[in-house]
Amino acid sequence: MSRPTPWRESLIRATSGICAASALFFLFAVLAVMFVFAWPSIIFNGWHFLWGVPWSIGNLYGGNFVVHNGIEAPQGAEYGMLVFLVGTVLTSLIALVVAVPVSLGVAVFLTEVAPARLAAAVGVLVELLSGVPSVVFGLWGVEVVAPLVGHGLGIFLTRTLGFIPFFAGPVGTGVGLLSAGLVLAVMIIPIIAAISRDILARVPRDMKEQGLALGVTRWELVRTIVLPYARSGIIGAVVLGLGRAMGETMAVLMVSGSAINILPHNVYSPVGTMAANIVALLDSAMTDSTGMAVHALAELALALFMITLIVNLLVPVVTSGVNIIAGTVPGAGGEKH
Amino acid sequence: MNGKTSAGRRMKNHLLTVLVVVAALACLVPLVDIVWIVAAKGLAAMSWSLLTTVTSGVAGGLANAISGTILLVVLALVFAAPLGIIGGLFLSEFASTRVAWFLRQGIDILNGVPSIVLGYFGYVTMVEWLGWGFSLLAGAITLTMVMLPYIMRAAEIAMTRVPRGWREASLALGATHSTTAFRIVLRGALPGTLTGLIIAVGRAMGETAPLIYTAGWSNYMPTASLTHSPVGYLTYVVWTFIEEPFASAHALAYAAALILMLMVLAFNVGGRLLLKRRAL
């Protein structure tokens, strides 16, 4: 076997580095274009964009134009993203709260509980869920989930958790925050579950055998050895799922109630999310000849970027917190302090 | 050693086994429900002619949409799979911790970008600025951006979990880092990487918004040209035909959804079978 030359080694490293960097290339390209598009809106709306509630394209068919900070816009144009920010954060939160335990449960089921054939079949079905078009999720949400929430789950929650103001009625029509969160949860479960399953399957057998030799039950094995070992990978899977939840458009659009100019007052209220509204408002934005409406949507997209960035930066903080709570250190065999 | 565990621990064990099974059911029930709805309404419209005729107005077939979806996803995979897998290798084997962290942030943020934004970006840059018009290439590159995070991250996660001992043995035998990476780590991480590919393909097949602005739509079979020729795709049929007041359109929409899900299933099962046959 001929000795590989050093430059071949460097070439391979460089090429693979370029491949990895392609994600950054795409990201920066999108960011740059969005920033250029958003700039006029940033100047026109200023800080008000971050906490304003009203979102108005202005009067296109009769009003005059106004100039603010040197930028032209239709009369009455006013842009504030607070409603959409709250919607995005709350729907994603509900989606995570529901999806993470279920996904972990599924992953543990597939690796620790189910016999091999069943696990393979169920695994395929779970992955199949990731192939359902988001439009179909939206249709299912409107036809099944919203009535379920409006006539069943919502009423149940007002009776059991009603002492918490956010969970008190009225339940309304069923389309709203809770339905959107549930539909999102079902959409991200396959992502988190499939990747977590692969991670759990890779836990070294000798680690598990050590535990079993000590006489632990299956659950104690999972809790003290398997999960801590897999923790960082599972968190990676959760972040991927969260990304999908925050960026989901079509399904949320159909089942969220599309709130505008109004903040949700309980968990059943209609909400609007940033991503869904970019889709909903893009078409009418194109009739604004000043372009301000499109610029505002670009700024909304930019804001979503920032939020995703902040959430991702918080992940190590959350991970350490989880480690501290669980009292174990990952990868160290799950020894308890 | 006492072989009996205390009653409390045994009960906890049983309880949590039940919980885990419930979780699996909670996941499967929506799936079955959705498949039921789609199949019930979609099967009514299915016929062999659906696969051979093109959409015509609010009726016709799905041949153009099916070929378009296949072309778009295959082309996107041709771009995204190497980038994702080899990039994942870089992240797990060659990158320093700081560089890896930076790249990982980038990937996760790209994943969080709404697909409509990617679509509009594609429209502004490829369809307009580069002058490609609604085209296969613009649509495929946009789908690449959607798929890349899943492939790269899943690959990386799988690769970092390949036991250290394997790498050490390979290096001890005189292999270079890169040889170790490609021959040992990549092989060992194939199941996890395949999961990433399956999820990515599932996601890409189900996207509508980005393709509306880049691939456009066409009532006709795709041509061989990568640019200046719009392409049809199944999700367009689902999204738009549902909106029409004609029953024939609705039937077509559900049939398209059904075919989409069957294609994802085929890719999934096919991929896993391929992997198993060339077992490690």
Next chain:
Amino acid sequence: MRKPKAWKLLTGLAVAGVLAVSLAGCGTSSSTGPSSGGQVSLLETGSTLLYPLFNIWVPDYTAKNTNIHITTQGTGSGTGISQATNGSAQIGASDAYMNDAFLQKTPGMLNIPMAISAQQINYNVPGLNDVHLKLNGPALAKIYSQTTYWDDPAIATLNPGMKLPHKVIVPVHRSDGSGDTFIFTQYLTFSTPSWKAGPNAGLNISWPAVQGGVGANGNPGMVQALQQNQYSIAYVGISWLDQTNAAKLGEAQLQNYDGNFVLPTPDTIQAAANALYKTTPQDERISLVFASGANSYPIINYEYAIINQKQANADTATAVKNFLTWALSPTGGGSTTYLDKVHFQPLPPSIVTLSQNQINKIGS
């Protein structure tokens, strides 16, 4: 030495890709670009209200004119205007005419009415769905501005003797930008000064915050929202009349400019169109909402084809002109065999002439 599986997988993908692309090329007659070898490809995009009509026009037209390929898309009026303006599409479909500012920026855009559409106000009130409740602009404006009960005086005075329930009204609006929103809000704007000073009209407006109000996606979404929510009210395009009737939803009588209450029927729609065709300007940009006339229905509109006067080349221009001429003609696309399927009304003859004049301006 065996190559790693990964390479085989990737090579397989690449081969599949090449095969797929070349197989695609073996498809039916090629249509590479706007004009090649006598074959012309046109793209129509825009209004989801016009989309069903284009979808029954195009197959018949292209069957008789095999050298033209027309692709139809339902993307939204705004997209239709935008892409017709920048040339991505040859025919833009819109429920709303272009506003003055936009036209100033891009002169040379033609707004050509092709048919007349209308809108119903549907509601779902148990027991009252077959009664045709009477409503007017101010009442609707109130419903969409603040929490209102079905037995509110604004509604009760219009329906004396009717037993209205004391239930909160659920107003449903369109979450996606839409020509339906445009004409509905125009009705409110023209009839109610407080609405005119407030949200005014547009493809998408800043809906006032009403507790419990929801947004629905598309006309089917509106119908579904009505079906699923008792005491709801929504505005729905006339093409969905069959669906709302089948769902046994209530249809309101609306008060027109003259003060009478009418339902959207071919007669009342034609009456409104006839009231306004004399005042239609040459560029045909006019709202038909709230027309005068004893029998006029207040919410109707022209459905527009937005065309750039200057097309890419002579062949494309000719193709567009021929298609639009056919679509306009009472023996072609303008005949009731097509229009009835979507409950549209044909244009009055004088408007057909105006539209044809605009079509003749299309060149390259």
